Amino acid sequence: MSGERILIADDEEHIRDLCARALMAEGYQVRCVADGLQAVEAARQEPFDLLLTDILMPGLRGLEVARAIQEFAPDIVCVVITGHGTMDMVIEALKLGFYEFVAKPFTPDELIRAVNHALERERLRRENVRLKALLPLFELNKVFMSTVDVPSLLQQVAEVAHQAVRVDHVLLALLDAGGNRVLAQTVSGSPLPDSLWAAGGQGQRIARQVMQSGQQLIVQGREDGDQAVADLMVELGIHALIVTPLAVKSGHPLGILWVARDTEGDSFTGGDPELLAVLSGQAAIAIENARLFEETQRAYQELQQLDRLKSEFINIAAHELRTPLAILMGHADLLETELTGELRERARTIVRNSMRLRDLITEMTDLRHLATGEMRLRLEELSIEKAIGEVVLDMTSLARAKHQTIAVDVPDDLRPVRADPQKLYTVLSNLLSNAIKFTPPAGRIGIRALERGDAVQVLVWDTGPGIPDHLQDKIFTPFYQVEQSLTRQHAGMGLGLSIVRGMVELWGGQVWVESEVGKGSTFAFTIPRE
Numbered sequence: 418m419s420g421e422r423i424l425i426a427d428d429e430e431h432i433r434d435l436c437a438r439a440l441m442a443e444g445y446q447v448r449c450v451a452d453g454l455q456a457v458e459a460a461r462q463e464p465f466d467l468l469l470t471d472i473l474m475p476g477l478r479g480l481e482v483a484r485a486i487q488e489f490a491p492d493i494v495c496v497v498i499t500g501h502g503t504m505d506m507v508i509e510a511l512k513l514g515f516y517e518f519v520a521k522p523f524t525p526d527e528l529i530r531a532v533n534h535a536l537e538r539e540r541l542r543r544e545n546v547r548l549k550a551l552l553p554l555f556e557l558n559k560v561f562m563s564t565v566d567v568p569s570l571l572q573q574v575a576e577v578a579h580q581a582v583r584v585d586h587v588l589l590a591l592l593d594a595g596g597n598r599v600l601a602q603t604v605s606g607s608p609l610p611d612s613l614w615a616a617g618g619q620g621q622r623i624a625r626q627v628m629q630s631g632q633q634l635i636v637q638g639r640e641d642g643d644q645a646v647a648d649l650m651v652e653l654g655i656h657a658l659i660v661t662p663l664a665v666k667s668g669h670p671l672g673i674l675w676v677a678r679d680t681e682g683d684s685f686t687g688g689d690p691e692l693l694a695v696l697s698g699q700a701a702i703a704i705e706n707a708r709l710f711e712e713t714q715r716a717y718q719e720l721q722q723l724d725r726l727k728s729e730f731i732n733i734a735a736h737e738l739r740t741p742l743a744i745l746m747g748h749a750d751l752l753e754t755e756l757t758g759e760l761r762e763r764a765r766t767i768v769r770n771s772m773r774l775r776d777l778i779t780e781m782t783d784l785r786h787l788a789t790g791e792m793r794l795r796l797e798e799l800s801i802e803k804a805i806g807e808v809v810l811d812m813t814s815l816a817r818a819k820h821q822t823i824a825v826d827v828p829d830d831l832r833p834v835r836a837d838p839q840k841l842y843t844v845l846s847n848l849l850s851n852a853i854k855f856t857p858p859a860g861r862i863g864i865r866a867l868e869r870g871d872a873v874q875v876l877v878w879d880t881g882p883g884i885p886d887h888l889q890d891k892i893f894t895p896f897y898q899v900e901q902s903l904t905r906q907h908a909g910m911g912l913g914l915s916i917v918r919g920m921v922e923l924w925g926g927q928v929w930v931e932s933e934v935g936k937g938s939t940f941a942f943t944i945p946r947e
């Protein structure tokens with residue numbers, strides 16, 4: 418049961434009946450008419466898949482009927498019923514590309530075979546057209562995958578549309594959401610006159626209508642559309658047009674794809690609108706992607722610019738602060754040695770806080786040097802035990818002020834490593850000062866070093882608050898602090914751990930943290946021997 422619609426045109430009633438009964442029994446939908454003019458009229462009123470027509474009829478003959486119907490329904494399949502003495506017409510019909518003939522007298526089976534055969538050939542032809550249509554889409558897909566530049570994408574889409582549906586004009590226009598303003602456009606083939614977009618003109622109206630409805634507008638001839646469209650077609654010198662929205666899944670269509678033909682009677686075939694719809698859909702997605710890419714790139718460039726400004730600012734600020742600070746520290750040092758009593762204590766406070774300020778400036782410049790790749794390693798052979806001892810000594814007063822103890826555990830036989838003493842000092846002092854800072858008074862803190870494969874591993878552990886799992890990665894990024902900066906109790910800019918990571922990675926080691934909230938944290942890093 419195929420259900421295709423068949424129009425039977427024959428002046429002999431018993432042949433019409435015979436054909437109708439045989440075809441209906443096969444599942445076809447059938448309409449019968451008695452002459453050629455009625456056949457053309459019927460085909461105008463409703464679409465048919467196949468015309469079965471007698472070759473000799475009073476009034477319009479079979480071939481003329483077929484030709485007239487094909488003018489407005491080019492995809493209709495024609496089967497001719499021939500009689501004796503019509504061989505010349507049969508040859509003419511063959512030249513016209515008619516698919517099948519049934520010679521009188523014929524049996525119902527012969528008729529059905531001819532009709533089935535003709536429809537099958539038409540199905541294959543359409544399939545062929547569809548496959549051919551896929552080729553440009555395939556080509557286009559390759560372009561879509563590789564092009565992120567909107568203007569060249571528009572041009573490629575217009576050119577593929579031009580080749581795929583064989584038209585005289587292609588116009589691809591990106592419009593604003595209301596369809597009023599042309600944002601970008603490109604043409605392939607000969608350009609349509611500028612009057613298309615004349616203010617308040619018909620071109621604009623059609624574009625708006627197509628974008629708002631989301632439906633294609635297909636006009637096969639000047640008499641096919643409304644008067645305004647017909648007038649525009651005359652003005653533009655075209656005879657058939659298809660306007661397709663560039664629809665995206667969410668949001669307004671991005672614009673329209675406008676194709677047109679100049680030659681009268683050169684109407685579009687069945688596959689053309691479908692092909693244009695698929696093409697426009699794909700093009701819309703690609704254009705949207707390209708726009709997103711452009712936006713992301715722009716945002717990325719802005720961020721880069723901001724990053725540059727930030728670096729510059731840090732550089733200038735650090736440089737400008739360093740000199741007055743050095744002078745301040747010199748005088749405060751002098752005052753501390755010369756003064757006595759309470760005043761000496763005050764001078765000591767100035768010295769202590771100036772040193773803190775100096776450390777902050779050093780952090781800022783270290784971070785910048787790491788980010789710009791300006792930081793260099795100065796390797797020398799050194800004892801880990803000695804390096805740890807120095808840092809612990811410098812930090813003891815801080816720990817003591819909080820009644821904390823620092824346990825040191827370094828095996829006697831740990832061989833020296835090749836490392837940069839200053840950077841190792843910075844890493845150890847950052848980790849140890851964090852441990853002291855975040856661990857509550859009277860808490861325990863420790864440093865351990867051990868041989869691990871072909872590296873030395875150093876662990877700085879504490880019995881502080883711990884760090885939640887999901888933040889353990891984040892704390893190594895610059896300026897990240899677990900506590901909100903305005904309410905936090907501890908000093909610092911959130912740079913220490915990012916500097917630690919930068920330096921450890923600079924010498925080819927790794928750094929990580931293991932921590933449990935409420936129990937404490939262990940920061941570990943490695944110094945490779947090679």
Ligand code: ADP
Pocket residue numbers: 847851852855856879881882883884892897898899900908909910911912913914915938
């Ligand atoms: P700062 O100490 O200046 O805030 P860091 O980069 O050294 O910056 O540390 C980032 C954040 O990681 C800290 O603000 C803190 O929230 C968390 N953190 C670092 N070390 C510890 C630790 N030993 N115990 C608990 N939290 C820590």
